Amino acid sequence: MELESLHLLSLMIFLPLAGALMIGILPAREYALARGFGLAWSGAVFILGILLWLGFDPNTPGLQFVEKASWIPSLGIGYHLAVDGLSLPFILLTAFIVPLSIVASIDALKKVAKGFVLSVLLFESAALGAFASQDLFLFYIFSEFALIPLFVFIAIWGDRNRSYSAIKLFLYPAAASCLLLVAMLWLYFENATQFKSYSTDLATLAATALPQGTQMLLFSAFAVAFMVRSAIFPFHSWLTDAIDAAPPAATILIPALLLKLGLYGMARVALPLFPLGADSMLTIVASFAVVGFVWCALAALAQKRLRRMVAYLLASQMGLAFFGLAVMNVEGVSGAFYLAISHGIAGTLLLIVVGLYERANADDRIDANRHPLRFLPWLTFMLTMAALGLGGLPVAAGFPGVFYVLYGAIGHNGLSGSLPLALISVFGLLVFVCGLAWMVQRMVFGSYTAPERPLRIKLREYLLLVPLALLILLLGLFPSYFVRGLENSATQLVDGYRDKVVLEDSQEEPQIAVQNITKEREE
């Protein structure tokens, strides 16, 4: 395929970086120019993303568009990029959300366009790099680097309590990643002693033979790091503080993309590397995820400020997605990824609408609104779309995700205790949807006085919402058309995982292993 020779992934990662450097040398007062450049660069990346999507073969579950080069040869660290059905949706999501977030910032963050666009592009580069990495060290570097521009968003453009929130945003995930780093070094040395050469390539590391105790330890370190990154209970408070601290236009990227790094890392790194450790720890991970799902949904009901309410709702749904992943069957994993994608799109739409709502009311206290959205039917419609998308109602984007996750959890699988957890999460879903509905009700109706000065919404702002709403609908109707090859890659992931677990188990307890295999065959 000639697309393979284009180095599409490298181009996508380094184009925004080049754009950021170019914007860096623009004069600070050229707001429009900086924004235009940013939009052009990220638009170009999006077009490359479409090319990637078109060139991607959904029937191949393995890695495609592989790029491999050595980077720090003495330590065995390589520059290894590739996509499969698990990373492709997130790469596209990144390429899609970034230009939108630049457009969304035009009115909200007027005079800071240059710095903002620059940081957005840096973040895009880091996030794409993390989603495409097939080398653990490379993944670590990219996913840590992604935190720096986000720190800058809050520290500079935040409007309340921002130093605290910004530092928390950085330190929480970074501190958790330290555990990951130690576990990574441990694995690295184990691997080096077994293979007589140093390597940080994921495929090589996955071949390391580790006893179950070690795997449990290392998996816990990785899982904690990724749970913090995805703001899973009880590590969700950095997210709510971050979203609370800055205008919604500045924080779109945090729930839409940063949270996905945790989920993706779990599926890409932690589960394939330590299947045995995961096998005995996943129930705990799933419990935290489900408790978090319910807890954050309940907490959302109690919030007095809209930003915090939205933050809790967004944190809540990541819990459900994590639960789906922890179930570790094809339905659960695909459901988790569908849910993450719809969360990214509907969450972005919600945050943009909330930003407009804040502008109308000059405040984000929920009960003090003098300018409810019912006077702006178009925004009301968009808000409802976002709520439908998040809530997982049929025909909207969240539906396949929610359905698959619950189906996977209730149906056949190897995760012990998933049935009660699934029942709890059905209850959580109820609370979550109630929270969404209540939020919509209060934003739309609120007080009954007609506003003296109606909010002027520019055409550009209306248009910005259209692709998001459209995508919510299309993703609900044709999920597998847009999210290409996900189920194939999910099957591969789950099969690889089950094979390893069953293989190890069979050495100790052959009967159960046979039962497992036959059970799976039947299914």
Next chain:
Amino acid sequence: MGIHPGALVQLLPQTLVGFFALLMLLLGLGSRSDTSRRYLGLLALLGGVVALIFIFWQWSWVDKSAFFHGAIEVSRYSLFFCALLVSSVIGCTLLAIAYFSEYSSERGEYYALMFLSLLGGLMAVSSVDLISIYVSLELMLIPAYGMTAYRRRRMRGIESALKFFLPGAVSSAMLLLGIALTYGVFATTNLNDIAGFAPQLSEVPHSWASLGLAFMLAGLLTRMAATPFHAWLPDTYEGAPSPVAAFIDTAIKIAVAAVLVRLLIQPFYAFAKGGAGWRDLMWLLAIVSMSFGNLVAIVQQNLKRMLAYSSIANAGFILAATATLTQSAASNGAGALLYYLAYYVVVSCGLFAVVVLLGRFGKDKLEVDRDLQGFGYISPALGAAFSILLLALAGAPPSMGFFARFQIMRHLMGHGMTALTLVMLANMMVALYYCLRVVAVIYRKEKTDSPTTLAVHYPASLVAAIALCAVLALLLGVYPTPLQAVAEAAAASLF
């Protein structure tokens, strides 16, 4: 052993630096006008660059060879440290040119003193004899005392010089006592000879020799300002002129680290293991030093004091690397240590350059919350460079700081020191906290509408230093391979 005249070419870096020191002393005496003194800074820069170029050239053909009856040994190891020392002095010269042009007290003696001190450092890193190590380190320190009190009409300067001098004198005494005890056991001061004798002692580790090593370590660690020998450092940094603080922070630390590694890995390697071995001692001191430095740095309001405590913490990281020293090339942490020192030169010079620049805004005290607010908006490029340097100091990826620490941690894990690795990571988080706090402050908008658009002249030398350091801190983090290869080659030449 006679000295072959041709072999003296190998000592040309030292000779050049000594020559420039004397030349600047003479010219400084002769020049009376301010304008002619200004050229002395440029001369110092020229001297540094010439020496550096020579060292680079020498790297390609150098062969391990000893001079002066085996007291001085030129190898890639010594050349690496010479290059680091000269680079740090070039950085400090750039700072000094800007700093002293403001206080119009620029004199030839300053650069002459700095070059004399540098000469001491160059000799110290090439010495393989305890006496010549002692003498070279003294040559390095004594001019530094004078430099610290260079603005002699400021009380704080005098105070800081005194606080530097007294522990320095005590450390000299301890070093000398340690050398005497070692000589008493081995009847030689040559490190290679000691290395040959040490394993043959009746009891290893020998109690008197251990005591000697302990005294020598105490003397050296005082100069490196590792806890519990750190007390002089914060006051000295706060009161000393910033270029001098940068010099103490980089050059002296590097020279002492070079001697430390040599001592531990060559003569006293037999003393590494066991309950009272130096490996455990370094392990413990590393934890104490990095934790103390970083925790105290959190509460510092003054930027210079924050850098001082961070320097104590970094001494802890260096000690952590020394805990992984071995005599085999494979699992030897020396290369990681050398890379770390190179990283530290870049970051420390860059940050002190920013401190000098901030001093030009008339904010001599540099309280973080009060004086740095909105600094990032005065000059966006400068704010970005400052942020990069701070992140590199904290060790955030993909800066040089991350890779430097990653390498040390890699060796720690390879030696099974998981606990120390975890402590180190916790410390990196603490460092990240206080560095990010400064980044958040410099981008905090000031309450008044008019940003401080003071008409400040940015000296070219300072801008060059900051830009160079920031670019290197980022570039060598993303592509560390060349520097890492050089550091490994230098470390390998020890054996």
